[in-house]
Amino acid sequence: MAEVTTMRAVTIPEPGGRDALRVEAVDVPECPPGHALVRVAAAGVNRADIVQREGNYRPPAGATQIPGLEVAGTVVSVNQAESAEPAATGAADGSAAGVQAGDRVAALLTGGGYAEYVPVPIGQLMPIPTVTDPHSGAERPMTFAEAAALPEVMATVYSNLFTTARLQPGEWVLIHGGGSGIGTAAIQMAKAHGAKTAVTVGSQRKAEFCRELGADAVINYREEDFVDRIKQITGDAQQPDSPNFFGLPRDDSRRPGADVILDIMGAAYLEKNTEALTRDGRLVVISLQGGAKAELNLGRLMVRRQTVIATTLRARSEEQKAAVVAGLLQDFWPHVASGRIAPVVYRELPIDDVAEAHRLLEDGEAIGKVILKVGAHD
Incomplete structure (x- = not known):
């Protein structure tokens, strides 16, 4: 990972229509203490991203200008900290030690999802489950695109x-x-x-x-x-x-x-x-x-x-978001694993087609989620 210093990401040099979106090479962000650096496979597209693109929804103070509020991918590294939020992804006691490089995770973000790498507060990570087909009973890994929709x-x-x-x-x-x-x-x-x-x-x-x-x-x-x-x-x-x-x-x-x-x-x-x-x-x-x-x-x-x-979710503190994620994992993530709650993915598009992804939401065509395919994963 040390050799990777740049990544592809969607930027918005000036607010405007869909033609304001650019896919450019930018620096890989640093991973602060209490965060995990995630290599992004897929990113969910939300209406908030469109409002941000138009210049009507500024990211919270200190947040990246790169849009994207949810992703799925693989943990590259973890920057531990004594004050890190409880992890969602592994340890039985909820400790940060449960997050490891190689974990397949979904993540709730304040921004930065339309990029190949994003640092995520450990408390905002969610394990990607193995899901059970409610009809056949067969189990399979949830795809990154499905996980990014949640x-x-x-x-x-x-x-x-x-x-x-x-x-x-x-x-x-x-x-x-x-x-x-x-x-x-x-x-x-x-x-x-x-x-x-x-x-x-x-x-x-x-x-x-x-x-x-x-x-x-x-x-x-x-x-x-x-x-x-x-x-x-x-x-x-x-x-x-x-x-x-x-x-x-x-x-x-x-x-x-x-x-x-x-x-x-x-x-x-x-x-x-x-x-x-x-x-x-x-x-x-x-x-x-x-x-x-x-x-x-x-x-x-x-x-x-x-x-x-x-209410709004994006501007809440990391501690508040971690509490939301912890409750979600406890009360509803088992329903995701059982297949009772399923991601609804309308279309998957490569990151270079981000303008088309926004159009699908703006025109009201999409049912459920539109997903950007950001990077290739094993």
Whole structure:
């Protein structure tokens, strides 16, 4: 590794459209204490990368300008430190000693994934599992492309639906953008948790895919009003036995609506989302594709005891991200290994076709994840 000093990476010299993306030779980054240097085989493409390319989403202070929030690859070296975060990849006690050169890992990043090498905080590494086909029972290694499709979307869903919104078994969750990477992960994770899922989509093709993936209800927002439809869907729903978000018994008269909404639209859907929530409902906003500013009827929010939460994962500290990854590995990674939760990869493209990868997301063509093939691995 000492001889390798340069690597290929995607750079954005100036913000702009897809033609702003460049694949250039840059220096291999240093590996700070408490980090592992990963040789990247595949990188997931996320809408946040597009917003960064456009100049509307600056990386957090100290982060690389190279885009890319999730990768899969092979550990090249580990720079141990006494204060290193617990490792996700090997030792039974979760110590950093569990990470070794040669380990096949997926990783959650603050940036830098569109490159041949990236340093990763040890607490943000995830072991690539051997997966079991749920139908045949046959086992096989998960591919790097499949593994790269998981870290950012699963960590986002885990943090927001289960840690922040505290989605309970039996509750209804409305997932906007059901055919997206976040949406396809959220459907599977919510179902594995015992929740009931409704999703919004913009095409029949995506509607059919979400049904096949296990969504209990699918709403085409181009043809139906999602507020009216979610009320119809949940109108005759049985009251969950679990307590509400506040740990209190639920009202005997349940107001139709979703218990939790996972939203990517922001301002454009804010008022309608609160109307679509039931009493004690929780709205979690994770993206602002429909704008950042809107008016909200606080009186209705108070009467219905609803909660509106807006969060982002990228800007959180290494310690906070390590906690998210640890919880994800404990609660949902076994479902990945069993095949109950599967990566949804729409297309794999070489890193030189990064502009086309962005187009697939921008045009709404992709279902699930688009993956960049970065480097050849054994």
